[in-house]
Amino acid sequence: MQRAIIRVSGPDASGFLQGLVTNDLRALPQAGILYAALLSPQGKYLADFFLVADGEDILIDVAESLAEDVLRRLSLYKLRSAVTVMREELPVSRGTGPTPEGALVDPRHPTLGWRLYGVALPEDGTDWAALRVAYCIPETGIELIPDETFILEAGLDRLNGVDFRKGCYVGQEVTARMHHKTELRKGFVTVDISGPAEQGAEILAGGKPAGQVFTRSGDRAIAYLRFDRAGDAMMAGEAKVIWHPAREAG
Numbered sequence: 340m341q342r343a344i345i346r347v348s349g350p351d352a353s354g355f356l357q358g359l360v361t362n363d364l365r366a367l368p369q370a371g372i373l374y375a376a377l378l379s380p381q382g383k384y385l386a387d388f389f390l391v392a393d394g395e396d397i398l399i400d401v402a403e404s405l406a407e408d409v410l411r412r413l414s415l416y417k418l419r420s421a422v423t424v425m426r427e428e429l430p431v432s433r434g435t436g437p438t439p440e441g442a443l444v445d446p447r448h449p450t451l452g453w454r455l456y457g458v459a460l461p462e463d464g465t466d467w468a469a470l471r472v473a474y475c476i477p478e479t480g481i482e483l484i485p486d487e488t489f490i491l492e493a494g495l496d497r498l499n500g501v502d503f504r505k506g507c508y509v510g511q512e513v514t515a516r517m518h519h520k521t522e523l524r525k526g527f528v529t530v531d532i533s534g535p536a537e538q539g540a541e542i543l544a545g546g547k548p549a550g551q552v553f554t555r556s557g558d559r560a561i562a563y564l565r566f567d568r569a570g571d572a573m574m575a576g577e578a579k580v581i582w583h584p585a586r587e588a589g
Contacts, residue, residue, distance in 0.1 A: 351420040
């Protein structure tokens with residue numbers, strides 16, 4: 340897990356981020372940690388991260404691969420805001436065992452355990468891929484692709500990463516329109532899969548493209564599906580793919 344920390348400090352820190360990210364910073368002082376995303380003006384995913392309260396400052400815990408782009412974008416947006424945005428060397432640990440002192444519960448899903456800042460602990464052996472597949476948790480750089488992914492198709496609202504009442508932020512109009520549709524036509528789901536199929540394999544239904552395989556763990560995988568084409572006879576190469584929408588709804 341390669342993570343980077345960006346510190347946002349200054350009297351305008353919370354208000355500055357409030358106008359940019361998908362979650363409501365007003366909840367951060369009490370929660371201690373929030374999950375959120377930064378979007379393009381067209382409503383497409385640019386980065387997802389954790390926002391962590393650190394006194395008057397806010398830490399952004401983001402994948403190392405996205406850190407420089409997030410830092411650049413924040414620096415461009417700050418204009419005359421009284422904020423300082425800078426990278427900081429700070430270890431990040433996570434686990435699903437007993438919660439260490441000072442750790443924060445992962446806000447996305449209870450099974451994802453805790454996150455601890457400032458202390459480097461060894462990995463506890465958690466099978467993170469299996470957990471992500473079981474609960475359809477998208478991952479930066481795998482399911483979540485900058486300038487391609489729509490966060491509602493990726494389920495970030497289900498993972499407590501979007502607040503629809505907070506007001507304006509970059510990309511909010513597109514996200515709100517998608518939210519108020521009757522239903523999404525495409526999105527990530529957990530499927531059963533039997534047979535050989537690599538990450539990226541195309542899923543066909545009746546010979547027509549119906550989706551793609553992403554993270555796989557054993558006989559289950561996260562898949563991106565077109566719901567209007569998903570059916571009982573889906574194949575990814577030689578692998579049979581079965582989606583149980585009723586199981587996910589329950």
